[in-house]
Structures are given as structure tokens and as C-alpha cells.
Amino acid sequence: MTTALTTEADPYILPLPGPDSPVVLDRWISAGNTHPNSRYGDDIWSMGPLTDNPGESVHKINWKRCPATLRSEFRRLVWMLINGELRPTYIRERGFQNRTRDGVLNMRDNILQWLKFARWLDRQGVSQLSDCTMEHWKA
Template sequence: MTHPLSVPLQLSAETPIIQPDRVVAEYTGPIARYDAPVWPLDPLIANPSAPRRRIHWASFPLIMQPELRFLTYQMINTELPERLLIGRHPAWRTRQSPGAIYMTCRIWAGLSRWLAARSVPTLAACTPELFREYSDELVREGGLARNSVQYHLIALIRLWAFDTCSPHPIGICEPPWSHEGIDDYLPPATSGGENVTEPITPDTMGPLLIWALRMVEDFAPDILAAWAENRRLHTQVQHTRASSRSRTALDAYLNDLAARGAPLPTIRQPGRLVAAGTYIAGLTGATPAQVTRRIKEPKWARYRD
């Protein structure tokens, strides 16, 4: 039997999972299609050092994949209406970051697997009683801390919220903790947690915030310039091929260091200093492998210490 959401509304198997207005300006790569087995969230990520996130649909029960694909598409490409944020915690936003989208999908996958194991065929069949039972298991058997359980329960409120504001709602019921309050569904706070720690006084926080702002204002241009240079060197060495010319340039660089008594550029790894191979390769036009081989030669032993 064809699932009613196998091709929802205006979407098709070829629909890009991320619409153009959501793609960051820095991204120029491909965008996955709606029926792809994996949805990379790279087009949403502007920070090149941020983790790459992938939604793997094989981790979702097959019977619920059409529903969850559609709701995930909604979460990626649409905003929650402001009316659904009234009375929520200030941390609630109309849109989530790529990392939060990924974690929310993992939580949705966990609920869907739990339901499928109980022969519940659709999210619309998840009753308030089933939601309560699932939250009890998170507390009793999940071994999760209070904040983690809270994160899970909020993600399940979002599941209902995105269905509610969808142009094609499935009919997911509102989790009871959404309107009853979430505290009664959480494990008790333990000593030493954030909520029971003595707050830091304004006399302490004030100077810390001032110096944090100064750090950003005074050093941001240098930090950004260093990051850009780091990326340039890494990109350069990735496209460099070893040659006799690059080997000659590397030898000349190392010989000059030795003649001047200058230290070898190094980076710190756990417990030791090692040669900054990428940096030296970028300066000389050599490859990192050429740098590694040269530095291992007995002639340069004292520079490795």
C-alpha cells in the first residue's frame, strides 16, 4: 500500500532537501534530493570548522520514514510560528542550528523505533499515554541526566509543533509535558548540578565579560587572518605534487635554519612537540610527506627535540 505521504504536497523525489534561501553563501557543493538515503546538512553550515552532520534514514523505521522525512524537511526549511513559542523557555527559537536539527532528528528516530517495536505504525497513533510511557523509560532505563531528558522532551514537542503548523498535518498529538509542564517528567536534580550551584557574583562576572569583549574586539582581526592563512596553507599542500624542485626548496629552507641557528617551526601534540609539517610544506612548496622524510634524517635529529 502506498503511504499517504510518499510524495507529500508539492514535493517530489527530486526536490532538494534544502531550499536556496537556507543555503549559506559559502556553500557551492551539491544538495541531496528528497529521496536520498542520507541528507547532508553541509549547505546550512557556514563555519568550516563545525562538525559535518548527516541524517541517515536507515536509522528510522521504514514504515515511518515518509512522515519523518516530511517533518524534517519542514524543520529545515520553515520557521515555527511565533504563536507556538508563547510561554516557552527563552532558548526556544523559530529556527534551529544544523547541529540542533541533527540532534532533534536523532531523538525523533529514537521515538519512532520505540513505537515501531510496539507495532505502532504511524506517529499519529502515538497517544498521550504512549508519550508518558516513553518519557518514563527515558528516565528509568535511559540513564540520562536531567538536562538530557529535558532536551529529548523538548525535541518531541517540536515534532508536534512542526506537524501542527504543516500544510499537510499528520495528526500527531501534543505531548502532555507541553501543556502540563515539563518538570514533572524529569528526573530529580542532583547535587552539584548547574541549578543548585551558587551563582557567580556580578563583581566577578563584570570584569570577565569586559575582558572577553576586549579579547574579541582587539584580537578578532588577527585570529581571522590566522585562520584564513591556515586554510590557505592546507589547501595549497593538498594540491602540491612532490618534485625535485620542491625537495631542493625544502633543503634550502632547512639549511638556512641550521646556518642561522633558528628553531624548527613546531606544533604541540599531546605530550610532545612535532615539526609543523603543513606550515613548512606551505612555505617551501614541498609536500608534507617530503617534510616528514627530511626531518627524520639523522642530520636534523636535534631539530626534532
């Protein structure tokens, strides 16, 4: 008989964040990092807790740059990008470069593209990702 893993036992399943949840979960913050951690409900999220190099810029996500109709969905996506990681089996099966997470600069670049995509979708009259058609995805 096999036993299914519960959510608590599976570190790859993230809990849904609430307004006061930290933007960066503690497990991704280095011991010496002193950058303040934003809260999920904040209008601006700092990526400082992911930045350990003192000479590196601290990137921020301004949620006012995301259309209000799509903001909650994109917040969840970005939060999962920041805090999630790919299972090692997924990496091995697809031949990726043995990394389960992106670095902060790649995350920032992806997030900027996603925010552009959200603004484009808004101009197309799309107010939730489930309303995207194949034509939207192709464009």
C-alpha cells in the same frame, strides 16, 4: 472585507516536497556555501548546506536508521524542521528567545531523538504517528 492569504503569499507555509525536492531550500543556504544539497528521495541527507563553518563537521541523516513503516512521516517532519520557521508572532506570544529557527546542531540533536522515537514506536508495533495513544506519548 478581509482577504485570506494564499499559500504562495504566506512564506510560513511550506510546499509539500517531492522526491527530487532539495533537502534544504535555497533561502537557508548562505551564498558561499559549497556543500552539495541532497534530494528528498535520497537515503542519506547531508546537513552541509546549513553548515557555514569550514571546521565544523557535516552531519548526515541516514534514513535506513528509521523504520520503513514510519520513514515517510518522519522524513516530512525532519524536512519541515530543516526548512520551516516559526512566525514572529508565535515567538512573541510565548516569550521565546527571538529565534524563529534552530541552529544545525540543535536540529541534528532533535532529529537523532526523533529517530530513536521512531525505532521505539516500531518496537511497540506503531506504524504511523496517528496510531500513537496517550500511553505512547507519556512513555
